[in-house]
Amino acid sequence: MKTDVEELTPTRVKLTVEVPFDELKPNLDKAYKEISQQVRIKGFRPGKVPAPLIDKYVGRGAVLQEAVNDALPELYGRAVEETEIFVLGQPDVEVTELDDGNQFAFTAEVDIRPKFEVPDYDGLEVVVDDAEVTDEQVEETVGNLRERFASLTAAERPVEEGDFATVDLVARIDGEEVEDASTSGYSYEVGSGSTIEGLDEALTGLSAGEEKTFTSTLAGGEHAGEEAEITVTVQSVKVKNLPDLDDEFAQLASEFDTLEELRGDVRTRLGRQVRLQQLSDARDKALEALLEKVDIPLPDKVVEEEVGRRNQQLDQQLQMAGLTRADYLKDEEKTEEEFEAEVADAARLAVKGGFVLDQLAVQEELGVENEELSEYVVSQAMQMGVQPQQLAEYLTQNNQLPAIVSEVLRSKALNLVVEHVTVKDESGNEIDVDAVQRELNGETGETVTVEEGAAETGDAAETAEAPAAEETSAQEAPAAAEAAAEDAPADKTDDEEKKDA
Numbered sequence: 001m002k003t004d005v006e007e008l009t010p011t012r013v014k015l016t017v018e019v020p021f022d023e024l025k026p027n028l029d030k031a032y033k034e035i036s037q038q039v040r041i042k043g044f045r046p047g048k049v050p051a052p053l054i055d056k057y058v059g060r061g062a063v064l065q066e067a068v069n070d071a072l073p074e075l076y077g078r079a080v081e082e083t084e085i086f087v088l089g090q091p092d093v094e095v096t097e098l099d100d101g102n103q104f105a106f107t108a109e110v111d112i113r114p115k116f117e118v119p120d121y122d123g124l125e126v127v128v129d130d131a132e133v134t135d136e137q138v139e140e141t142v143g144n145l146r147e148r149f150a151s152l153t154a155a156e157r158p159v160e161e162g163d164f165a166t167v168d169l170v171a172r173i174d175g176e177e178v179e180d181a182s183t184s185g186y187s188y189e190v191g192s193g194s195t196i197e198g199l200d201e202a203l204t205g206l207s208a209g210e211e212k213t214f215t216s217t218l219a220g221g222e223h224a225g226e227e228a229e230i231t232v233t234v235q236s237v238k239v240k241n242l243p244d245l246d247d248e249f250a251q252l253a254s255e256f257d258t259l260e261e262l263r264g265d266v267r268t269r270l271g272r273q274v275r276l277q278q279l280s281d282a283r284d285k286a287l288e289a290l291l292e293k294v295d296i297p298l299p300d301k302v303v304e305e306e307v308g309r310r311n312q313q314l315d316q317q318l319q320m321a322g323l324t325r326a327d328y329l330k331d332e333e334k335t336e337e338e339f340e341a342e343v344a345d346a347a348r349l350a351v352k353g354g355f356v357l358d359q360l361a362v363q364e365e366l367g368v369e370n371e372e373l374s375e376y377v378v379s380q381a382m383q384m385g386v387q388p389q390q391l392a393e394y395l396t397q398n399n400q401l402p403a404i405v406s407e408v409l410r411s412k413a414l415n416l417v418v419e420h421v422t423v424k425d426e427s428g429n430e431i432d433v434d435a436v437q438r439e440l441n442g443e444t445g446e447t448v449t450v451e452e453g454a455a456e457t458g459d460a461a462e463t464a465e466a467p468a469a470e471e472t473s474a475q476e477a478p479a480a481a482e483a484a485a486e487d488a489p490a491d492k493t494d495d496e497e498k499k500d501a
Contacts, residue, residue, distance in 0.1 A: 003079040011299040015108045017079045031066035086113040111299040118360045119293045125422040126285035128278045133270045152238040158207045161191035166235040171228040180221040206234045220322030286421040306347035357410040
Protein backbone atom coordinates (compact mmCIF):
# COMPACT_ATOMS: atom_id res chain seq x y z
CA MET A 1 0.00 0.00 0.00
CA LYS A 2 1.30 3.44 -0.94
CA THR A 3 0.21 6.61 0.85
CA ASP A 4 0.91 10.23 -0.04
CA VAL A 5 0.02 13.21 2.17
CA GLU A 6 -0.91 16.61 0.78
CA GLU A 7 -1.23 19.49 3.23
CA LEU A 8 -4.32 21.45 2.26
CA THR A 9 -4.04 23.78 5.27
CA PRO A 10 -2.01 23.55 8.48
CA THR A 11 -5.01 21.74 10.00
CA ARG A 12 -6.29 19.64 7.09
CA VAL A 13 -4.63 17.07 4.87
CA LYS A 14 -5.52 14.92 1.89
CA LEU A 15 -4.35 11.30 1.93
CA THR A 16 -4.00 9.55 -1.42
CA VAL A 17 -3.88 5.79 -0.93
CA GLU A 18 -3.07 3.21 -3.63
CA VAL A 19 -3.71 -0.45 -2.80
CA PRO A 20 -2.69 -3.50 -4.91
CA PHE A 21 -5.87 -5.40 -5.75
CA ASP A 22 -4.52 -8.57 -4.14
CA GLU A 23 -4.88 -6.90 -0.73
CA LEU A 24 -8.65 -6.85 -1.21
CA LYS A 25 -8.88 -10.66 -1.55
CA PRO A 26 -9.94 -11.25 2.12
CA ASN A 27 -12.61 -8.58 1.74
CA LEU A 28 -13.81 -10.05 -1.57
CA ASP A 29 -14.04 -13.52 -0.02
CA LYS A 30 -16.04 -12.06 2.86
CA ALA A 31 -18.31 -10.18 0.44
CA TYR A 32 -19.03 -13.33 -1.57
CA LYS A 33 -19.80 -15.25 1.63
CA GLU A 34 -22.17 -12.60 2.97
CA ILE A 35 -23.98 -12.18 -0.36
CA SER A 36 -24.32 -15.94 -0.78
CA GLN A 37 -26.16 -16.01 2.54
CA GLN A 38 -28.68 -13.50 1.19
CA VAL A 39 -29.40 -14.68 -2.36
CA ARG A 40 -31.68 -17.59 -3.24
CA ILE A 41 -30.63 -19.60 -6.31
CA LYS A 42 -32.32 -22.88 -7.14
CA GLY A 43 -30.15 -25.90 -6.37
CA PHE A 44 -27.92 -24.13 -3.85
CA ARG A 45 -28.34 -23.77 -0.11
CA PRO A 46 -27.85 -20.29 1.44
CA GLY A 47 -24.15 -19.66 1.89
CA LYS A 48 -23.15 -22.26 -0.73
CA VAL A 49 -23.73 -20.25 -3.91
CA PRO A 50 -20.52 -20.24 -6.04
CA ALA A 51 -18.84 -16.93 -6.82
CA PRO A 52 -19.38 -17.17 -10.61
CA LEU A 53 -23.16 -17.46 -10.09
CA ILE A 54 -23.13 -14.47 -7.71
CA ASP A 55 -21.26 -12.49 -10.36
CA LYS A 56 -23.87 -13.57 -12.93
CA TYR A 57 -27.04 -12.97 -10.97
CA VAL A 58 -26.01 -10.22 -8.53
CA GLY A 59 -23.16 -8.61 -10.42
CA ARG A 60 -19.43 -8.29 -9.86
CA GLY A 61 -19.89 -4.57 -9.22
CA ALA A 62 -22.05 -5.21 -6.14
CA VAL A 63 -19.43 -7.59 -4.78
CA LEU A 64 -16.65 -5.06 -5.35
CA GLN A 65 -18.68 -2.34 -3.63
CA GLU A 66 -19.28 -4.59 -0.61
CA ALA A 67 -15.57 -5.48 -0.43
CA VAL A 68 -14.46 -1.85 -0.72
CA ASN A 69 -16.85 -0.72 2.02
CA ASP A 70 -15.49 -3.45 4.25
CA ALA A 71 -11.84 -2.67 3.48
CA LEU A 72 -11.89 1.14 3.70
CA PRO A 73 -11.88 1.57 7.51
CA GLU A 74 -8.84 -0.67 7.96
CA LEU A 75 -6.97 0.78 4.98
CA TYR A 76 -7.66 4.33 6.17
CA GLY A 77 -6.47 3.44 9.66
CA ARG A 78 -3.25 1.96 8.27
CA ALA A 79 -2.67 5.09 6.16
CA VAL A 80 -3.12 7.33 9.22
CA GLU A 81 -0.75 5.17 11.25
CA GLU A 82 1.91 5.09 8.55
CA THR A 83 1.86 8.85 8.02
CA GLU A 84 1.85 9.54 11.80
CA ILE A 85 -0.79 12.25 11.64
CA PHE A 86 -3.14 13.09 14.52
CA VAL A 87 -6.59 13.03 12.89
CA LEU A 88 -9.74 14.73 14.20
CA GLY A 89 -13.23 13.58 13.32
CA GLN A 90 -14.51 11.66 10.33
CA PRO A 91 -12.71 11.82 6.97
CA ASP A 92 -14.30 12.71 3.63
CA VAL A 93 -13.47 9.62 1.56
CA GLU A 94 -13.68 9.29 -2.21
CA VAL A 95 -12.85 6.18 -4.23
CA THR A 96 -10.79 7.40 -7.19
CA GLU A 97 -9.87 4.10 -8.85
CA LEU A 98 -11.28 0.58 -8.79
CA ASP A 99 -9.54 -1.43 -11.51
CA ASP A 100 -10.84 -4.98 -11.05
CA GLY A 101 -7.90 -7.33 -10.62
CA ASN A 102 -5.33 -4.57 -10.83
CA GLN A 103 -5.52 -1.67 -8.35
CA PHE A 104 -7.71 0.17 -5.89
CA ALA A 105 -7.18 3.82 -4.86
CA PHE A 106 -9.00 6.36 -2.70
CA THR A 107 -8.50 9.78 -1.16
CA ALA A 108 -9.39 10.91 2.35
CA GLU A 109 -9.56 14.54 3.46
CA VAL A 110 -9.50 14.97 7.22
CA ASP A 111 -8.81 17.60 9.86
CA ILE A 112 -5.64 17.09 11.88
CA ARG A 113 -4.16 18.51 15.01
CA PRO A 114 -1.53 21.08 13.98
CA LYS A 115 2.08 20.09 14.47
CA PHE A 116 3.83 22.10 17.17
CA GLU A 117 5.96 21.82 20.29
CA VAL A 118 4.80 23.00 23.71
CA PRO A 119 7.34 25.62 24.88
CA ASP A 120 9.11 25.53 28.22
CA TYR A 121 6.70 26.37 31.02
CA ASP A 122 9.15 26.68 33.90
CA GLY A 123 9.02 30.13 35.47
CA LEU A 124 5.40 30.89 34.65
CA GLU A 125 3.70 32.87 37.44
CA VAL A 126 -0.02 33.16 38.19
CA VAL A 127 -1.95 35.11 40.80
CA VAL A 128 -5.05 33.84 42.60
CA ASP A 129 -7.39 35.38 45.16
CA ASP A 130 -6.45 35.44 48.83
CA ALA A 131 -7.77 32.52 50.86
CA GLU A 132 -9.73 34.83 53.13
CA VAL A 133 -12.89 33.99 55.04
CA THR A 134 -14.74 37.07 56.31
CA ASP A 135 -17.10 37.36 59.24
CA GLU A 136 -19.83 38.31 56.77
CA GLN A 137 -19.36 35.05 54.88
CA VAL A 138 -19.59 33.07 58.11
CA GLU A 139 -22.77 34.85 59.17
CA GLU A 140 -24.30 34.43 55.73
CA THR A 141 -23.66 30.68 55.86
CA VAL A 142 -25.07 30.39 59.38
CA GLY A 143 -28.05 32.44 58.22
CA ASN A 144 -28.67 30.05 55.34
CA LEU A 145 -28.55 27.14 57.80
CA ARG A 146 -31.03 29.00 60.00
CA GLU A 147 -33.37 29.39 57.04
CA ARG A 148 -33.41 25.62 56.61
CA PHE A 149 -34.78 25.20 60.12
CA ALA A 150 -37.49 27.83 59.78
CA SER A 151 -41.08 26.88 60.54
CA LEU A 152 -44.31 28.11 58.99
CA THR A 153 -47.38 29.19 60.97
CA ALA A 154 -50.78 30.24 59.67
CA ALA A 155 -51.50 33.97 59.48
CA GLU A 156 -55.05 35.35 59.58
CA ARG A 157 -54.29 38.41 57.43
CA PRO A 158 -53.68 39.41 53.80
CA VAL A 159 -50.52 38.30 52.02
CA GLU A 160 -47.35 40.33 52.59
CA GLU A 161 -43.91 40.09 51.05
CA GLY A 162 -41.95 37.27 52.66
CA ASP A 163 -45.05 35.18 53.40
CA PHE A 164 -45.56 31.67 52.09
CA ALA A 165 -48.86 31.44 50.25
CA THR A 166 -50.43 28.16 49.18
CA VAL A 167 -52.13 28.94 45.88
CA ASP A 168 -53.96 27.50 42.90
CA LEU A 169 -52.87 28.76 39.47
CA VAL A 170 -54.92 28.52 36.30
CA ALA A 171 -53.53 29.79 32.99
CA ARG A 172 -55.80 30.47 30.00
CA ILE A 173 -55.11 31.50 26.42
CA ASP A 174 -58.14 32.72 24.46
CA GLY A 175 -60.31 31.28 27.21
CA GLU A 176 -58.82 27.77 26.94
CA GLU A 177 -57.01 26.42 29.99
CA VAL A 178 -53.31 25.62 29.53
CA GLU A 179 -52.94 22.44 31.55
CA ASP A 180 -49.14 22.34 31.77
CA ALA A 181 -49.15 25.92 33.13
CA SER A 182 -51.82 25.29 35.77
CA THR A 183 -51.36 23.79 39.23
CA SER A 184 -53.00 23.54 42.65
CA GLY A 185 -51.68 23.55 46.20
CA TYR A 186 -48.49 25.31 45.16
CA SER A 187 -46.46 26.80 48.04
CA TYR A 188 -44.87 30.08 46.94
CA GLU A 189 -42.64 32.55 48.79
CA VAL A 190 -44.05 35.96 48.00
CA GLY A 191 -41.38 38.37 46.79
CA SER A 192 -38.98 35.69 45.58
CA GLY A 193 -39.76 36.39 41.93
CA SER A 194 -38.97 32.76 41.21
CA THR A 195 -41.98 31.90 39.05
CA ILE A 196 -44.50 33.73 36.86
CA GLU A 197 -43.80 37.42 36.31
CA GLY A 198 -46.46 39.50 38.03
CA LEU A 199 -47.41 36.87 40.60
CA ASP A 200 -45.84 38.77 43.51
CA GLU A 201 -47.87 41.90 42.77
CA ALA A 202 -51.07 39.90 42.26
CA LEU A 203 -50.74 38.04 45.57
CA THR A 204 -49.85 40.99 47.78
CA GLY A 205 -52.95 42.06 49.70
CA LEU A 206 -55.04 38.96 49.00
CA SER A 207 -56.49 36.93 51.86
CA ALA A 208 -57.26 33.21 52.00
CA GLY A 209 -60.15 32.41 49.64
CA GLU A 210 -59.59 35.45 47.41
CA GLU A 211 -58.40 35.39 43.81
CA LYS A 212 -56.99 37.74 41.20
CA THR A 213 -56.42 37.54 37.44
CA PHE A 214 -53.45 39.12 35.68
CA THR A 215 -51.66 38.83 32.34
CA SER A 216 -48.18 37.34 32.03
CA THR A 217 -45.89 35.56 29.58
CA LEU A 218 -45.54 31.79 30.03
CA ALA A 219 -41.93 30.78 30.60
CA GLY A 220 -42.09 27.09 29.74
CA GLY A 221 -44.18 24.31 28.27
CA GLU A 222 -45.90 24.05 24.92
CA HIS A 223 -46.98 27.71 24.99
CA ALA A 224 -43.69 29.19 26.21
CA GLY A 225 -43.35 32.84 25.23
CA GLU A 226 -47.09 33.34 24.75
CA GLU A 227 -49.23 35.70 26.82
CA ALA A 228 -51.85 34.14 29.07
CA GLU A 229 -54.41 35.20 31.65
CA ILE A 230 -53.33 33.82 35.03
CA THR A 231 -55.87 33.40 37.82
CA VAL A 232 -54.32 32.91 41.25
CA THR A 233 -56.45 31.76 44.21
CA VAL A 234 -55.04 31.91 47.74
CA GLN A 235 -55.69 28.82 49.85
CA SER A 236 -53.74 29.86 52.93
CA VAL A 237 -51.20 32.40 54.19
CA LYS A 238 -48.26 31.34 56.34
CA VAL A 239 -45.47 33.28 58.04
CA LYS A 240 -41.92 32.04 58.24
CA ASN A 241 -40.48 31.92 61.76
CA LEU A 242 -36.71 31.68 62.15
CA PRO A 243 -35.23 29.96 65.20
CA ASP A 244 -33.31 32.16 67.63
CA LEU A 245 -29.61 32.32 66.88
CA ASP A 246 -28.35 30.72 70.11
CA ASP A 247 -26.77 27.58 71.53
CA GLU A 248 -30.09 25.75 71.30
CA PHE A 249 -30.14 26.37 67.55
CA ALA A 250 -26.55 25.10 67.25
CA GLN A 251 -27.58 21.86 68.97
CA LEU A 252 -30.62 21.55 66.70
CA ALA A 253 -28.77 22.21 63.45
CA SER A 254 -25.42 20.51 64.11
CA GLU A 255 -23.40 18.25 66.36
CA PHE A 256 -22.05 21.24 68.28
CA ASP A 257 -23.15 22.42 71.73
CA THR A 258 -22.63 26.14 71.28
CA LEU A 259 -23.19 28.72 68.58
CA GLU A 260 -19.53 29.72 68.66
CA GLU A 261 -18.47 26.13 67.98
CA LEU A 262 -20.86 26.04 65.04
CA ARG A 263 -19.44 29.32 63.70
CA GLY A 264 -15.92 27.94 64.10
CA ASP A 265 -16.83 24.84 62.08
CA VAL A 266 -18.43 27.00 59.39
CA ARG A 267 -15.27 29.12 59.19
CA THR A 268 -13.16 25.96 58.83
CA ARG A 269 -15.36 24.60 56.06
CA LEU A 270 -15.38 27.91 54.21
CA GLY A 271 -11.60 28.01 54.56
CA ARG A 272 -11.41 24.62 52.89
CA GLN A 273 -13.61 25.82 50.06
CA VAL A 274 -11.54 28.95 49.39
CA ARG A 275 -8.34 26.88 49.40
CA LEU A 276 -9.91 24.50 46.93
CA GLN A 277 -10.90 27.53 44.87
CA GLN A 278 -7.28 28.69 44.95
CA LEU A 279 -6.15 25.33 43.60
CA SER A 280 -8.85 25.46 40.95
CA ASP A 281 -7.91 29.01 39.92
CA ALA A 282 -4.23 28.10 39.85
CA ARG A 283 -5.07 25.25 37.52
CA ASP A 284 -7.10 27.44 35.18
CA LYS A 285 -4.62 30.29 35.14
CA ALA A 286 -1.63 28.01 34.64
CA LEU A 287 -3.23 26.70 31.49
CA GLU A 288 -4.15 30.22 30.37
CA ALA A 289 -0.55 31.35 30.89
CA LEU A 290 0.73 28.40 28.87
CA LEU A 291 -1.75 29.01 26.05
CA GLU A 292 -0.53 32.59 25.76
CA LYS A 293 2.89 31.20 24.81
CA VAL A 294 1.47 29.02 22.02
CA ASP A 295 0.20 30.28 18.67
CA ILE A 296 -1.38 27.53 16.56
CA PRO A 297 -4.04 27.37 13.81
CA LEU A 298 -7.33 25.69 14.74
CA PRO A 299 -9.52 23.55 12.46
CA ASP A 300 -12.70 25.50 11.65
CA LYS A 301 -14.85 22.37 11.70
CA VAL A 302 -13.64 21.33 15.15
CA VAL A 303 -14.30 24.82 16.53
CA GLU A 304 -17.77 24.82 14.95
CA GLU A 305 -18.55 21.48 16.57
CA GLU A 306 -17.44 22.83 19.94
CA VAL A 307 -19.65 25.90 19.49
CA GLY A 308 -22.57 23.63 18.65
CA ARG A 309 -21.90 21.46 21.70
CA ARG A 310 -21.89 24.47 24.01
CA ASN A 311 -25.09 25.88 22.51
CA GLN A 312 -26.81 22.52 22.79
CA GLN A 313 -25.73 22.17 26.40
CA LEU A 314 -27.06 25.63 27.26
CA ASP A 315 -30.38 24.98 25.50
CA GLN A 316 -30.84 21.76 27.46
CA GLN A 317 -30.15 23.53 30.73
CA LEU A 318 -32.55 26.35 29.86
CA GLN A 319 -35.25 23.86 28.87
CA MET A 320 -34.88 22.01 32.16
CA ALA A 321 -35.23 25.35 33.98
CA GLY A 322 -38.27 26.31 31.93
CA LEU A 323 -36.47 29.28 30.38
CA THR A 324 -35.82 30.48 26.84
CA ARG A 325 -32.65 31.78 25.22
CA ALA A 326 -34.24 35.25 25.26
CA ASP A 327 -34.77 34.98 29.03
CA TYR A 328 -31.13 34.03 29.49
CA LEU A 329 -29.80 36.88 27.35
CA LYS A 330 -32.02 39.36 29.18
CA ASP A 331 -30.78 38.15 32.56
CA GLU A 332 -27.15 38.30 31.38
CA GLU A 333 -27.73 41.71 29.76
CA LYS A 334 -26.21 40.53 26.48
CA THR A 335 -27.26 40.75 22.85
CA GLU A 336 -27.40 37.66 20.65
CA GLU A 337 -24.29 38.87 18.80
CA GLU A 338 -22.34 39.39 22.04
CA PHE A 339 -23.33 35.94 23.29
CA GLU A 340 -22.35 34.24 20.03
CA ALA A 341 -18.97 36.01 20.06
CA GLU A 342 -18.34 34.89 23.63
CA VAL A 343 -19.25 31.28 22.83
CA ALA A 344 -16.99 31.30 19.77
CA ASP A 345 -14.07 32.70 21.78
CA ALA A 346 -14.58 30.13 24.54
CA ALA A 347 -14.82 27.33 21.98
CA ARG A 348 -11.55 28.34 20.32
CA LEU A 349 -9.83 28.53 23.70
CA ALA A 350 -11.20 25.10 24.66
CA VAL A 351 -10.01 23.49 21.43
CA LYS A 352 -6.61 25.13 21.72
CA GLY A 353 -6.31 24.01 25.35
CA GLY A 354 -7.08 20.44 24.39
CA PHE A 355 -4.47 20.46 21.62
CA VAL A 356 -1.79 21.88 23.89
CA LEU A 357 -2.45 19.37 26.68
CA ASP A 358 -2.52 16.48 24.19
CA GLN A 359 0.83 17.55 22.76
CA LEU A 360 2.29 18.06 26.23
CA ALA A 361 1.25 14.53 27.18
CA VAL A 362 3.08 13.25 24.09
CA GLN A 363 6.22 15.29 24.78
CA GLU A 364 6.36 14.23 28.43
CA GLU A 365 5.51 10.60 27.52
CA LEU A 366 2.59 10.53 29.95
CA GLY A 367 0.37 7.46 30.19
CA VAL A 368 -2.77 6.36 31.96
CA GLU A 369 -2.83 3.39 34.34
CA ASN A 370 -5.90 1.26 35.04
CA GLU A 371 -5.91 2.53 38.64
CA GLU A 372 -6.15 6.13 37.40
CA LEU A 373 -9.09 5.25 35.17
CA SER A 374 -10.80 3.55 38.11
CA GLU A 375 -10.24 6.60 40.33
CA TYR A 376 -11.71 8.87 37.67
CA VAL A 377 -14.80 6.70 37.26
CA VAL A 378 -15.33 6.50 41.03
CA SER A 379 -14.94 10.28 41.35
CA GLN A 380 -17.41 10.96 38.52
CA ALA A 381 -19.87 8.43 39.90
CA MET A 382 -19.81 10.10 43.32
CA GLN A 383 -20.46 13.51 41.79
CA MET A 384 -23.33 12.15 39.70
CA GLY A 385 -24.88 10.06 42.48
CA VAL A 386 -24.60 6.71 40.71
CA GLN A 387 -22.79 3.48 41.52
CA PRO A 388 -19.24 3.29 40.05
CA GLN A 389 -20.00 -0.11 38.52
CA GLN A 390 -23.06 1.29 36.79
CA LEU A 391 -21.08 4.17 35.31
CA ALA A 392 -18.24 1.86 34.27
CA GLU A 393 -20.67 -0.44 32.46
CA TYR A 394 -22.30 2.51 30.71
CA LEU A 395 -18.95 3.89 29.56
CA THR A 396 -17.85 0.49 28.26
CA GLN A 397 -21.10 -0.29 26.45
CA ASN A 398 -21.16 3.14 24.78
CA ASN A 399 -17.48 3.11 23.77
CA GLN A 400 -16.67 6.07 26.00
CA LEU A 401 -13.44 4.71 27.46
CA PRO A 402 -11.24 6.50 24.86
CA ALA A 403 -12.83 9.79 25.97
CA ILE A 404 -12.10 8.92 29.61
CA VAL A 405 -8.48 8.09 28.80
CA SER A 406 -8.12 11.42 26.99
CA GLU A 407 -9.67 13.32 29.91
CA VAL A 408 -7.39 11.68 32.48
CA LEU A 409 -4.32 12.20 30.29
CA ARG A 410 -5.07 15.90 29.85
CA SER A 411 -5.61 16.26 33.56
CA LYS A 412 -2.18 14.73 34.22
CA ALA A 413 -0.61 17.08 31.69
CA LEU A 414 -2.24 20.07 33.37
CA ASN A 415 -1.12 18.88 36.80
CA LEU A 416 2.43 18.79 35.45
CA VAL A 417 2.15 22.41 34.32
CA VAL A 418 0.82 23.47 37.74
CA GLU A 419 3.79 21.78 39.41
CA HIS A 420 6.17 24.04 37.46
CA VAL A 421 4.24 27.28 37.89
CA THR A 422 4.78 29.78 40.69
CA VAL A 423 1.42 30.48 42.32
CA LYS A 424 0.94 33.61 44.43
CA ASP A 425 -2.09 35.15 46.08
CA GLU A 426 -3.06 38.79 45.66
CA SER A 427 -1.17 39.69 48.83
CA GLY A 428 2.04 38.41 47.26
CA ASN A 429 2.32 35.20 49.30
CA GLU A 430 3.62 32.19 47.38
CA ILE A 431 1.31 29.18 47.56
CA ASP A 432 2.71 25.66 47.74
CA VAL A 433 0.02 23.74 45.85
CA ASP A 434 1.26 20.37 47.07
CA ALA A 435 1.32 21.58 50.67
CA VAL A 436 -2.24 22.89 50.39
CA GLN A 437 -3.41 19.55 49.03
CA ARG A 438 -1.65 17.68 51.85
CA GLU A 439 -3.25 20.02 54.37
CA LEU A 440 -6.70 19.42 52.94
CA ASN A 441 -6.10 15.69 52.89
CA GLY A 442 -5.14 15.80 56.55
CA GLU A 443 -8.29 17.69 57.47
CA THR A 444 -10.67 15.24 55.83
CA GLY A 445 -8.82 11.95 55.95
CA GLU A 446 -9.58 11.67 52.22
CA THR A 447 -7.50 12.25 49.14
CA VAL A 448 -8.23 15.64 47.62
CA THR A 449 -6.90 16.45 44.17
CA VAL A 450 -6.79 19.66 42.21
CA GLU A 451 -9.43 18.21 39.89
CA GLU A 452 -11.81 17.71 42.81
CA GLY A 453 -11.29 21.30 43.80
CA ALA A 454 -12.33 22.22 40.30
CA ALA A 455 -15.42 20.04 40.58
CA GLU A 456 -16.49 21.61 43.85
CA THR A 457 -16.12 25.18 42.65
CA GLY A 458 -17.81 24.52 39.35
CA ASP A 459 -15.85 26.53 36.76
CA ALA A 460 -12.35 25.10 36.80
CA ALA A 461 -10.52 23.65 33.84
CA GLU A 462 -13.25 24.62 31.38
CA THR A 463 -10.64 25.69 28.88
CA ALA A 464 -9.07 22.24 28.94
CA GLU A 465 -12.04 20.77 27.12
CA ALA A 466 -11.68 20.01 23.40
CA PRO A 467 -12.35 17.15 21.01
CA ALA A 468 -9.79 14.36 21.37
CA ALA A 469 -8.14 12.46 18.57
CA GLU A 470 -9.80 10.07 16.12
CA GLU A 471 -13.47 10.87 16.47
CA THR A 472 -13.49 10.89 20.28
CA SER A 473 -14.42 14.00 22.26
CA ALA A 474 -13.19 14.46 25.80
CA GLN A 475 -16.42 16.27 26.65
CA GLU A 476 -18.22 12.97 26.18
CA ALA A 477 -16.75 11.77 29.46
CA PRO A 478 -18.76 14.02 31.80
CA ALA A 479 -21.71 13.81 29.43
CA ALA A 480 -21.61 10.03 29.69
CA ALA A 481 -21.59 10.26 33.45
CA GLU A 482 -24.65 12.52 33.35
CA ALA A 483 -26.45 10.10 31.05
CA ALA A 484 -25.69 7.24 33.42
CA ALA A 485 -26.95 9.31 36.34
CA GLU A 486 -30.30 9.76 34.61
CA ASP A 487 -30.80 6.00 34.67
CA ALA A 488 -30.34 5.73 38.44
CA PRO A 489 -32.78 6.80 41.17
CA ALA A 490 -31.25 9.61 43.20
CA ASP A 491 -31.37 9.50 46.98
CA LYS A 492 -33.07 12.43 48.69
CA THR A 493 -30.82 14.85 50.46
CA ASP A 494 -31.38 15.81 54.06
CA ASP A 495 -32.67 19.18 52.90
CA GLU A 496 -35.22 17.56 50.60
CA GLU A 497 -36.41 15.23 53.36
CA LYS A 498 -36.84 18.17 55.75
CA LYS A 499 -38.72 20.09 53.04
CA ASP A 500 -41.04 17.14 52.44
CA ALA A 501 -41.67 16.89 56.17
